[in-house]
Amino acid sequence: MIDYTGDNIISALGFTTEENYQAVKDGLSGISFHNSTATLPEAYQAAIINREQLHSSFAQHCSSDPDAYTDPEKAAILSALTAAAGAGIDLSSPDVLFIISSTKGNIHLLDLPDSFYDARSLYLWHSARQIASFFGNTNEPVTVSNACISGLCAQIAAMRELSDSRYKYAVVTGVDLLSRFIISGFQSLKALSPAPCRPFDISRNGLNLGEAAATIIYKKRSNNAEDNLPHDLHKKQCLAETKPLHAKTLNSSRILLVAGSVTNDANHISGPSRTGEGSLAALTDILQYADRSEIAFISAHGTATPYNDHMEAAAITRAGLNEIPVNSLKAFFGHTLGAAGILESIISTQALLDNNILPVPNFEQCEDEYPLVIPTENTPTQKQYFIKMMSGFGGCNAALLFQKTEKDGLVH
Amino acid sequence: MDLYINKYSYIAPGRIYPNISCESDGLSSIYRALNIDYPKFFKMDGMSKLGFLAVELLMIKEERTFNPRADIALICFNSSSSLNTDRQYHKSIFLDSYYPRPSLFVYTLPNIVTGEIAIRNKITGETSFYIFPEYNPEQIVRTVRQTLDGKPGHTAITGWIEYSDNVHEALMMQVSNRQESSADIPFSPEKAGELMQHLRSITINQ
Numbered sequence: 132m133i134d135y136t137g138d139n140i141i142s143a144l145g146f147t148t149e150e151n152y153q154a155v156k157d158g159l160s161g162i163s164f165h166n167s168t169a170t171l172p173e174a175y176q177a178a179i180i181n182r183e184q185l186h187s188s189f190a191q192h193c194s195s196d197p198d199a200y201t202d203p204e205k206a207a208i209l210s211a212l213t214a215a216a217g218a219g220i221d222l223s224s225p226d227v228l229f230i231i232s233s234t235k236g237n238i239h240l241l242d243l244p245d246s247f248y249d250a251r252s253l254y255l256w257h258s259a260r261q262i263a264s265f266f267g268n269t270n271e272p273v274t275v276s277n278a279c280i281s282g283l284c285a286q287i288a289a290m291r292e293l294s295d296s297r298y299k300y301a302v303v304t305g306v307d308l309l310s311r312f313i314i315s316g317f318q319s320l321k322a323l324s325p326a327p328c329r330p331f332d333i334s335r336n337g338l339n340l341g342e343a344a345a346t347i348i349y350k351k352r353s354n355n356a357e358d359n360l361p362h363d364l365h366k367k368q369c370l371a372e373t374k375p376l377h378a379k380t381l382n383s384s385r386i387l388l389v390a391g392s393v394t395n396d397a398n399h400i401s402g403p404s405r406t407g408e409g410s411l412a413a414l415t416d417i418l419q420y421a422d423r424s425e426i427a428f429i430s431a432h433g434t435a436t437p438y439n440d441h442m443e444a445a446a447i448t449r450a451g452l453n454e455i456p457v458n459s460l461k462a463f464f465g466h467t468l469g470a471a472g473i474l475e476s477i478i479s480t481q482a483l484l485d486n487n488i489l490p491v492p493n494f495e496q497c498e499d500e501y502p503l504v505i506p507t508e509n510t511p512t513q514k515q516y517f518i519k520m521m522s523g524f525g526g527c528n529a530a531l532l533f534q535k536t537e538k539d540g541l542v543h
Numbered sequence: 544m545d546l547y548i549n550k551y552s553y554i555a556p557g558r559i560y561p562n563i564s565c566e567s568d569g570l571s572s573i574y575r576a577l578n579i580d581y582p583k584f585f586k587m588d589g590m591s592k593l594g595f596l597a598v599e600l601l602m603i604k605e606e607r608t609f610n611p612r613a614d615i616a617l618i619c620f621n622s623s624s625s626l627n628t629d630r631q632y633h634k635s636i637f638l639d640s641y642y643p644r645p646s647l648f649v650y651t652l653p654n655i656v657t658g659e660i661a662i663r664n665k666i667t668g669e670t671s672f673y674i675f676p677e678y679n680p681e682q683i684v685r686t687v688r689q690t691l692d693g694k695p696g697h698t699a700i701t702g703w704i705e706y707s708d709n710v711h712e713a714l715m716m717q718v719s720n721r722q723e724s725s726a727d728i729p730f731s732p733e734k735a736g737e738l739m740q741h742l743r744s745i746t747i748n749q
Contacts, residue, residue: 172641235629235651236624238629241630242633254623254624254626254674254676255624255674256622256674256676257676260676271679271682273673274673274675275673275674276653276654276672276673277670277672278652278654284671288689291689291692292689294689294692295685295688295692311636312629312632312636316632316645316648316651318643319643319644319645320645320648321645392669393670393671394613394668394669395661395666395669395670396667397611397664397665397666399662400649400658400659400662408667412613412667524652525652525655525657525658526661526670527657527658
């Protein structure tokens, strides 16, 4: 069990957690249509980070040579910087461990001639070091690359590191930006929908891609109850766009990451088990730690592919959770790959703190076989837990259990 | 919890442990020497073939029942992720000959090898992949230890699977809190480091 102590999202919907959550609550999607071009002959829908804003924000707040960092690295650095400023944490401290989650890193560089870039940039560990060393942090970062569930695996790694080792904080940053490599690849798999995606709807026909950088900062839970109270924010110079730490300290509620589980279907490398075996096992694992009647919602993977959503509906039903509202954020952000697990956990924690269950846009009707409760508007809740679940290529599945705690930080 | 390396396997050009007689260095030759009937092998990319075979070698003395095993965690590491296959896929999207190949694209993730090993061995526990600059026994021991924490009796199949243009190398270990034989090696950073050093330096033999 670890303390959630800071966060940030950089996505098509904005450069702060607040902007992103508010946009989703207002029903705004970051997904837009991209016409075919000479370099990508097939049109697609995707949620893209504003590159001008990324470059100017980086130039303004990260006083360093912009050419020394790739766009994914800039986004990750800016995200970690914002999260740390909001939480008042010094990232250069030896007590801080960086855990980086990405599926393809700087793969866009393959489009350039070899001489145009440092070959080491193609290695995820190099990007991770670039990010950590920007902050003067000398601990070797942990780099997780486990397909779409990477962002959840990275949070589980944080839980393990903070219980086991000397680190006091884990900065978990996920990033993936889109590229010809990624877009063409998903197009070749015929996995993309030509329209905005429709998670869990009976007429869904594929996913939309997205890009994001997202950071959660976790803190080791102390045996001393006082240490677990929200610490005073230093009056540091934060980024111009950052608003003060929001609902988390206003009502003194805190978020805990309680448990996590990773499993494998052992069935197929690019399609999920039809009956959701692995997903069910991950859910069953974390349910040991929850009072089911207190689960406010399940933030599913909900990519809107025919196979994925059916599989999740099967797993959720077989776990006996089919009366709990299920949502998906993919219609707002697209599938953000290595960032997804972190981004979607953040939005879901904001919702829990806001006592709100976010709706699924573009949803009309469930499939017959495993009907779920899919909210179509913002819905109030007083419950204390949510589940975040995802699945990925390679047959892997993950589920995390989050809990909102009372003012004194103690779990009642 | 004390952990032990119950058994290990190693594949690099000209060096295979446990030693089996192969016609040549190539991975297909190892496949044939192992007498496995698994046609899916030929669809895999280089990294998946390498990892798959390293685990087959690891299990060479076992009676294989292929029952689902939720008590096994598969934790792998490398430096280049799936870069070798990434470059091959990228060739299929060159501007002047744009034919994106889904059969290659599905292998452009490092954890597909763990997926292939899980399918073959029916591993339904945790499968994970981490990227480090080089074989780092301290990090590997720490990660495996943390993964097995709170799961006494569970087993980790873990190791390094690196497939790039210049080098292919796989070291796989079965780790548990059971001492299965007197030959078991304590699973410590020093011993895991010595093991790799030893395997990297053994005389080439066929």
